[in-house]
Amino acid sequence: MTTPEIEAFLGARRDCVVVSLDGLGRPDGTVGSLVRDGRRTSFDVAADDPLVALLDRDQRTCCVVEEFPSYYEIKGVMVHGIATRRPVGRASDRATYDLEVSSVVSFDFGKLLGPAPPRA
Amino acid sequence: MRHGGLARGGGQVGEDPIAEALRFVAAHPHVFLLARRRDGFPTGYAMMARVRNGCVEFSTYRASAKVRNVQRDGWASVLARTGGHEPLVLVASGPVEVLEDVGWGLDPVGESSGPAATVPREVTETVRARHSSGKRVVLRLRVEHARFTSPAMRQ
Numbered sequence: 001m002t003t004p005e006i007e008a009f010l011g012a013r014r015d016c017v018v019v020s021l022d023g024l025g026r027p028d029g030t031v032g033s034l035v036r037d038g039r040r041t042s043f044d045v046a047a048d049d050p051l052v053a054l055l056d057r058d059q060r061t062c063c064v065v066e067e068f069p070s071y072y073e074i075k076g077v078m079v080h081g082i083a084t085r086r087p088v089g090r091a092s093d094r095a096t097y098d099l100e101v102s103s104v105v106s107f108d109f110g111k112l113l114g115p116a117p118p119r120a
Numbered sequence: 121m122r123h124g125g126l127a128r129g130g131g132q133v134g135e136d137p138i139a140e141a142l143r144f145v146a147a148h149p150h151v152f153l154l155a156r157r158r159d160g161f162p163t164g165y166a167m168m169a170r171v172r173n174g175c176v177e178f179s180t181y182r183a184s185a186k187v188r189n190v191q192r193d194g195w196a197s198v199l200a201r202t203g204g205h206e207p208l209v210l211v212a213s214g215p216v217e218v219l220e221d222v223g224w225g226l227d228p229v230g231e232s233s234g235p236a237a238t239v240p241r242e243v244t245e246t247v248r249a250r251h252s253s254g255k256r257v258v259l260r261l262r263v264e265h266a267r268f269t270s271p272a273m274r275q
Binding site: 021060061068076 | 150152154155156157160161162163164165166193195196197199201207209211213238239240243267269
């Protein structure tokens with residue numbers, strides 16, 4: 001995807017998969033919500049999710065946003081960066097992180113595979 | 121966090137958690153393969169999985185970054201989820217091996233049903249041909265740990 005396409009894609013979606021590393025450097029994950037607002041990126045996960053403790057220990061993170069309306073319309077963006085937890089001003093059931101983005105990778109099956117064949 | 125038997129992957133209370141995880145992946149094969157990149161950052165790949173021989177398998181290009189990443193660590197995780205706003209989420213992890221001589225049949229999701237229709241037949245045939253030519257390999261993840269979470273479990 002082009003940069004404008006990535007921005008439009010992320011700006012229109014919230015659901016994401018958040019990936020972190022455990023104490024052995026092994027990947028772990030959960031579901032969260034991503035907000036891309038201009039140049040700022042943040043995400044949140046449930047405050048009692050096991051991933052919160054992992055992110056406290058290792059801030060390296062990946063957020064994956066994807067859509068799969070059909071095989072030929074699969075699109076996705078992987079945002080990697082350093083996650084910093086926002087201070088909790090009041091009791092919240094969500095843990096919110098600002099993401100200092102270091103790399104963005106995208107894929108668009110429609111571009112890779114060409115247009116879908118006509119339906120029978 | 122509670123983990124009630126029927127409230128997890130839909131299995132029976134007391135069922136082997138690994139078996140329950142495999143059944144969940146088979147029923148929800150549009151998953152995320154979680155790995156670690158060469159630079160140390162975690163990453164996630166949206167993929168279709170199949171369950172075979174008690175393992176979670178993926179088809180991918182031999183030359184892809186994901187193959188190098190899982191070979192480097194020899195370990196990966198898979199995240200599968202139900203749909204909806206408050207999904208049931210499975211994270212299963214274990215050692216991964218790269219298999220070069222394993223085919224990939226026309227049924228892209230192995231023992232599962234239904235989701236096979238999400239991958240067009242012409243794509244599946246191409247994938248099978250790429251396995252025959254050696255361009256594609258199978259990543260086989262043997263699940264050793266499985267964790268189900270959902271908002272309902274936290275209440």
